[in-house]
Amino acid sequence: MKIWKKQKKILAAFGFFMFFMFLCTLISRAVYASKLPQVTVDTPHKMALKHTVEAEGIVHPGREYAVTALMGLRVRTVYTNVGDKVTPETLLFDVDLEDLKEKIQEKELEIEKSRLQLSDQEKNKSLEARKKKTESDRAKEDQTRTQERQAQALSQAQEELEDAEDAYDDHTDHPVKTTSSKTRKAKQAAYDAWVKTEKELKDAMDQAKEAWEEAQKKAEDLAQAGEENSQALEDARKAEQEAKKAFEDAKDAYEKHMENQVEKPDFSAEDAKKAEWESEKEALKKAVEDAGKALEEAQKTRSDALLDADRKVEDTLLDADADSSLTISRMELAVLETELAAYKKVQDAAGQVYPEAEGIITRIQVSPGERIGDGAAMVYADLTSPMQFQVSFTKDQKKYVNQGDTADLTLGSSSGREVSVDYIAENEMNPELYDARIFLPDGVGTIGQSGSLKAEVQSESFSCCIPLSALHTDENQRNFVYVVSERAGILGNELVAEQIYVQVADQNDTYAAIEEGLIDRDTELIVSATENLNDRDVIRYKE
Structure with a gap:
């Protein structure tokens, strides 16, 4: 009985100890959990992303006209300013008439010099033609004379060969008789x-x-x-x-x-006669050979001489070297005369310049006392043609705006209107920008008026879209997210933030579409935390 009571006390004490340990564990876990980062989670959604592009721009004239004047003239007075409304009766500027007179005199002197040079070139051209004809006639005479001389020389060489052959044949037909x-x-x-x-x-x-x-x-x-x-x-x-x-x-x-x-x-006498006959025979044979060689040389000389004479005749018949100097001089003279006529036309107009139509001056390139440069002296906008709204987009904005897309345009304090993007292209000065133009209806907009263009584009549907707050970027510009996972700890299973790299397919200001893989529709993504997280940090849900 006493043993049973003693065992009962031991069991009671052990039970009290276990209860105390369990209570301490709960307290420890509560203290441990109170220090952990608290996180808010969300799961991926299937949705289409909406992109809104908004940019500021200015209304420009739809058509502009250039006012040109002769380059090099000195401007005396400019009568208009940028923004002035002008008509065909509005005097824009005039030139210095004294300077214009000097220009005309200089141009007349240039024309006179050009005419004298042209006259000299024409005379030289005619003289050259006569010299060429004389050379051709002489070459033909030389050709005929060469043909006659070479024919005579060839005939003489042929006769000498025939005479040598006859003498040789006659000699061999009368040999010296000797004792056998x-x-x-x-x-x-x-x-x-x-x-x-x-x-x-x-x-x-x-x-x-x-x-x-x-x-x-x-x-x-x-x-x-x-x-x-x-x-x-x-x-x-x-x-x-x-x-x-x-x-x-x-x-x-x-x-x-x-x-x-x-x-x-x-037999010495008859041997001597025989030797003399043989010697004469060899001499005659050599004479025949020499005459044959002389005939061949005469034929070659004739061929070379005739070829040389023919070539000289052909050379005289060849066209002269291409020489456009005379034509160029005539063209230059015509240009000078045209320029002089233009100067005199300005002089007849008293040096005054007027626009051709009604409009507003948008650019002035001349100044009093300065000479007129190349290009437009002034530019004015045509008020009868529709205006155009010009705006620039960044590369990121350009992804969602293309030529032909519709957008909402607001000019000044007026209400927005739906327009179409008529033109868009890369900016020539800055490849990071794209310029767009919207041609406005008649009567809409004024030159220099500010406005804003707003375009909304909805993407295709993505099966895995996450809040943008759940997306992070490391130092290597790689995108990643934190997901909730479990692991075994000292006090049991605990939640950790696991870092997973992802590929972003599209994103807007609030959501990002990522490619499916390690993340699916049931994955819990950490969208916010009370502290900065690192991979495998222990966390707890926000209460």
Whole structure:
């Protein structure tokens, strides 16, 4: 029993402790939550965005006329001011007549100089034409003379070639007759045989004579030795007689051979005549070749000379170099005469300038004592033509306004009227601006009147549109939003602000249309907070 009571007290104490801890937790969470940023949320909507474009402008004249005057004249007096209403009888300004007179004199002097120069150019042109005709006639005469001379030279070269060929043919038709080689060999062989026999006979005679003389000397020697009747002497004398007889026979044979002497063949004379004939033949052949070359050279010379003469004639027939100086001088003279006539027209009008129609002066470009420049001296607006309202849009505004769109126009204190944007284009001076024009009905607007143009354009329907206050931009110009999400914390689940980057499709002053993706129609977007938020900051709903 005592144990049970003791356990009961322990359970009661534990229950009281748990209750105390739960109470402390609630108090802690309340204190923690009281310090958290409070946020207001909204969910995306499906809607179309409405864009309103409003800009200030001024009424301008619908049509303007330029008042022009001769450039360079000195203005004496200006009688009107910007904004003055003028009629064709209103004197706008006049020029200095003395200055105009000097201009006329200068222009007349220029015209006289131009006429003298033109006269000189015409005379030179005529002289050049005559010189060109003379050159052409002389070139044709030279051409004819060249043809005749070259024809004569060619004919002479042809005759010389024919004469050389005839002389060569005549010479070759009468060759020099010479002994044939066979006959020459036979005569030489006969002569050589005779010479050989003559030498043999002479040698035999000389040997026989020596033998005879030796036999004679031997017999004399024997006789002197006293052997008159000896057999030896008798034999010696007999041998002497035999040797003598042999000598006499050899001598007779030699003399008989010499009596039939064969002359040595000599063909030098006929060879000389043959050589002379051949030399003359070569000379005549060379003469034919030289005459042929001379004919070819004459033909080439004739061709070159005729070509050169023909070209000289062709050159004289060519058109002269393009020269527009005479035409230009005539044009310049005509311009000077036109300018002089314009000056005299101003002089006839006493230097006074009037407008052509009724209007209001909008611009004055001349001043007393100054010379008139190029362009309009004055500009005046035509009061009979409709006015136009001109206004400028920024690039962002231009996205929602196009040519042909309707808009509401308010001029001064009058009520607005619906108009159409007749023209819109990029500003030539500032590409960040676009100029628009609205042509006003007759009788509407006055020059310089201020007004405002208001255009409302509704976009297509977007499925995900958020309040513009929920859209933020980081330092890199990227768009993002904060959405409500949960995470586990020390005291349980808690709400956090999660940063999500988005792509903006369109936006106006209150809403932005973003592309669907991480965000859908059920996503809670933070549209406001009591403090500046960062990604993953803990938050609580605003009470």
